[in-house]
Amino acid sequence: MRKDIIYSLVLIVALLTQSCDSYLDLQPENGTTRDEFWKTKEDVQAAVIGIYSGLLNTPDSGITIAEYSFMYGELRGGMVDPGVNSSDDQRDVITSSILPSNTVASWAAFYTVINYCNTVIDLAPDVLALDPTFTQEQLDQYLSEALAIRAYLYFTLARTFRDVPLKLEATLSDDDNFQIAKSTQEEIFDQVVTDLTTALKSAVEDYGDNASNKGRITKDAINAMLADVYLWQEDYTNALIAADAVVNSGAGYSLIPGSTSWFTTVFARGNSTESIFEFQYTPENRGPFYGIFLQRPQYLAQASVLEDVFGLDFEDPENKDVRGERVSLVPGTNEIYKFTGLNQDQRKTLQESDTHWFVYRYADVLLMKAEALNELDRGDEALAIVDEIRESRLAIDLTKEQVTGDDKDGVRMYILAERARELAFEGKRWFDVLRNARKDNYANIDIILGIAVKTAPANQQQSIVAKLKDPNSHYLPIYQYELYTNKALVQNPFYK
Template sequence: MRTKLTYTLTIIIATLNLSCDSYLDLKPEDGTIREEFWKTKEDVQAAVIGIYSAMLNTPPSESDLTLAEYTFMYGELRADMVSPGAFMSDDQIDMLTSNILPSNTLTTWSQYYRIINYCNTVIDLAPSVLQNDPTLTQVKLNNFLSEALAIRAYLYFTLARSFKDVPLKLEATLSDQDNFQLPVSSQADVFKQVVADLTKAEGFAVETYNNIPETKGRITKNAINAMLADVYLWQENYEDALIAANKVINSGSFALINASPQWFNTVFARGNSTESIFELQYTTQNLNPFYSIFLQRPQYLASPLVLEGVFGVDFEDPLNKDIRGERTSLVPGTNEIYKFTGLNTEQRKALSESDTHWFIYRYADVLLMKAEALNELGQGEEALNIIENIRLKRAAIDETAQQIALDDKAGIRLYILAERSREFAFEGKRWFDVLRNARKENYSYLNILLAVALKSAPANQQQSIIAKMKDSNSHYLPINENELFTNKALVQNPFYK
């Protein structure tokens, strides 16, 4: 059943899909934005909803991909859980096999910067509406700003994890006279800006909205703190990561759902469950892209090693299964990725019902981020307790259990990483999880990444891929050649020169 808000969002998004370029284009006509649009509270709200619309959809009149598709590719293809489907493109295969060149079309970051500019436009121009519309209060304006700040932060966080050093543009592009020749900022500086944006956004954000779809589909304090915990882990700031994770946990707004036949339908097919923190809200009026890329013309399959190697198989009792594996993440035999197309563990959705959300943060993510922070702070027992609680809720089987000493930090680290592979299979997190752990303490754990690369590499390419992976610059994507052509201030990632 769809709420009134979902219907309203759908109508606004449909309208914005046709019109947003007229006032939020990357290079609008001078003066258009200020004179024609930013007058009322409703204009600000429409612009904010336009940001979410852009996150959900492909750009109008452009042959680009959705944000979810890019996040899936950047977070999965270079890891060890995806295999090529029959319709995988050459550029996707090259990314899968770490044979990436600056000419690879998938290395474009235009979709990210387009949405970042929408966020910058709200941040720069929304405050002026206070002078024009007395019904817009400072509190409400701050709520809107929190959404733009947090989404901008998330996009820059994703770019910095994918490309490392990227241009950091914090002002809206409002005129053709604006400067488009921007050098990159270091990954560390981008992360600092992300934390600054999120910290400011947390002070402005709401706890909840009027209904569940809005609370799960828009930025809240809990979504912001989930992001903060994530960024702090990348900064190896484990004390603050623990504080941010605990804010989400102590809010009392979330709970893991016990393993049952309804678990898949509740968490994934329907979404917005008690396990949900922030999900991109696809609907039957605004379908997701997953039906095509995973089922109709499959570009991606689960690796043949995933079912047994990640989720485990109990050969003595075939009915004993981790609920996250068979007919949740994948279909045995065909290795079809099922998480985004299934209705339940027996039936797929029809194409017209392909409304499964894209999951940015779920409660289990925050719990496992807390476990990671605890382990790095020397609190291994508490970290293991979190892992075991999640495994109990998911009916994880004994074959994937590990007996680890409470002070075995390296062993617990790998256990958390393995549990994350089970929990977030095909949700665009695997490569980032591997890379984050490998780069700890100045790449003291590079062997984690090399082991993943060996597992997924074709036999005839293993040595060359391992050689590449020993250069840390190879862990990030090249700047696309078109970006280098249009922005002369950019300097290519040295690995790709």
Template sequence: MRIKITHTILVIFALLTFSCDDYLDLRPQDGTVRQDFWKTKEDIKAAVIGIYSSMLNSPPSVSDRTLAEYLFMYGELRGDMIAPGPNVIDEQTDVITSNILPSNSITSWATFYRIINYCNTVIDLAPAVLEEDPTLTQEQLDNYLAEALTIRAYMYFTLARSFKDVPLKLEATLSDEDNFQLPVTPQQQIFEQVKIDLEKAESLATEDYGNIPENKGRITKHAINAIQTDVYLWTGEYQNALEAADKVINSGNYSLIVATNNWFNTVYARGNSSESIFEFQYTPQNLNPFYNIFLQRPQFLAAPSVLEDVFGVDYDDPENKDIRGERAAMVPGTNEIYKYTGLNENERKALQNSDTHWFVYRYAGVLLLKAEVLNQLGRGAEALEIIEEIREAREAIQATSQNVNPDNKNAVTDYILAERSRELAFEGKRWFDILRNARRNEYERLDILIAVAINSAPPSQQQSIVNKLQDPNSHYLPINEYELYTNKELTQNPFYN
């Protein structure tokens, strides 16, 4: 069985290394009629594989960071768990210290819109293949459309959380004559479109591709439900969020893996475990970008306080450890981020085997999103039960346990955030978790952002950063100056004017 699964993943995801530029260029040459490509179900499959390829790699003709690098930086650098590494560049340090300018290349959204255009192309052109290829079934087409709709929704969801107001383009760019002059759409409207796409995708998606690598590496109905849980939390639709989370939890497809000697290897180094919902499928033939940025030429480290403040240290019994901390999330002493380079607790992967996945949604993360929902619905006791379930599975130590009144919504929120910081360390969640909870009820919990700023900023910059955070527009990135130059319909985030 193991051999069969390995063969399946190699066949499917080795294809992801090919360039999809030939038929999915963002700005195709005039006279290139891509509609001519869409004749068979194999064409649709190739185009969908191209979407996944674009999520793993930048096209060979494009010099840019990978999507996973952007997801890491957008979700972690402005949080309180990252410190600059010896090979950090000034632009990265500027994001860490909230000194961000529109000229900073990290604010480029080109990778996201390139992927969005690939999705739009499939959504626009694939349905016509039904008339061209009699072997294409409606169910197959629906599954492909669900994948494209979901990935487009996730791209826009990430952009709206990172930049707030962004251009919304729902049609494929098929000609140089297409309109590239698009104004921004308000964040709330972006969220509404994301919900529309996900609802449609859920009705079209499959629950099971028939093998583990595809069930974890492609969009399934439950991956859609996980994203929906997250989205509904951002929009304050708690009953909808609860229903979406329960669809994942009650499916019976996922479970927590209790602490064992090979827990780290199973969940992270190998991936696609029972805790996995959706992961970017790096392979030895298509390596992840993290070996370089975390190990060979480390750009980022765990903040010096993370081991003690997040995971806790039992000074009386050094063997009493939260399994998520030492030699899992990080290496004590050096503060190396270990989650993406380690093979097990004692040894790292070799460079040629640096295939650890990027974890978009994991089961424990959805459980904690449900805890957040329950707390907002006034069901704090049930939220605390979820926290304790996860803590028991991870052997969390007493030093990080909190005695919380279940009726104290703010205290339960803080406990959930603390547990998410342990469970999802360096998985691109921290800043979004903080911002989502801080902005609720007209920034009722701005104190969460202030605390993060004080905790992570150099003393000389703390007051300046705290002052910036008083303006909600500062919580989002600026539009890159290149985008402003090429698209005259854009208006800059007012904080950066």
């Protein structure tokens, strides 16, 4: 990990409706002792708000967690092309021409926010003895939020890099150890499950307002994360239990019927009945999307996405999957539209560009449930979920697959295709492809190779396919600066 991350300040941004009149320095001056750090429950509350602020606007970095999440989850998934303003490093990730010097592989932003979480987890309990108005219940709820966010960040890192350093204590001074070896992906996943199951015990069900319920960690957000990580662990029984906990939580989640207002409700406004956890950007604190998708586009939808993913009915052009044209992308220009549109006719202005980053939506959880059901030999139930989602989204018959519940491979691929339609450009595609490809010791590596054959430039196709046959290539290298500052690190095998 980079030593300089401990000196980062959380920017002057507060989550949700909080005012912007203060800042939080989660790194005390060198020599400050623990009992001089935080003294009141308000200090702890500010620190937790600071964690969310770090998710929205990563200190000391021009790239936010949301943009990294997009790059890690989409650039290698076969649905994104470079835009005219993409960097050489971004283009190299898309074409699997990745070197340890590639800046996309920098994980510093994630470890900065992980350290904020660790600081709350380590120091907040001390405040109980200092502030008689601070209750154990309040402390446990704050710790739940910090644990869950730390878990999600480590989950993202382990899916992206495979083996990464696991640091569970706060970095509070120059004397702390920065020479930390990698833990295996399996160890990271186990720690993620431990953190999430611990967080679940004290998690909030209802904060009392919709923006907080969608923008802060709740029991449903934790269960959505658990379902996700259990799928990666191929623990389908627990994945189903976690997904069902969300579905049956009584929180009022529902699929909004496809219509001309569906896009505006779910994406442009956000925090709908389809929302579980979203990064809450506002007009005062805008996300990166307007710039990277519209003003100076770094990323475009791959040219064949509209036809191959959503389908085109050439006999009836009005027969459209509601998730495709001028929802996920704009035909012709291939502009990624999901994060900049106001409705299907108008884009937001720069001043209005407050579209959230969608970490988990209800349809995502339903499709994770379908995946678990299929792997548990309950394919007919899985197909019923896929049909429910397709009906609500007005999916066209052209993309309907004729599979039966006893065809596990067929249902698996159908769910994967439906996730591409439902979650296009939401940072899910590469992770979905990789999770399915690596099942049963990479029995399905052809999923990855097929994407390469279809999307790679003709003059690079053979070399890209050859690289991707090595599973080590499916994870990013350790950024060269990290190797320089942390001598305990060993480069990912493919990049040595």
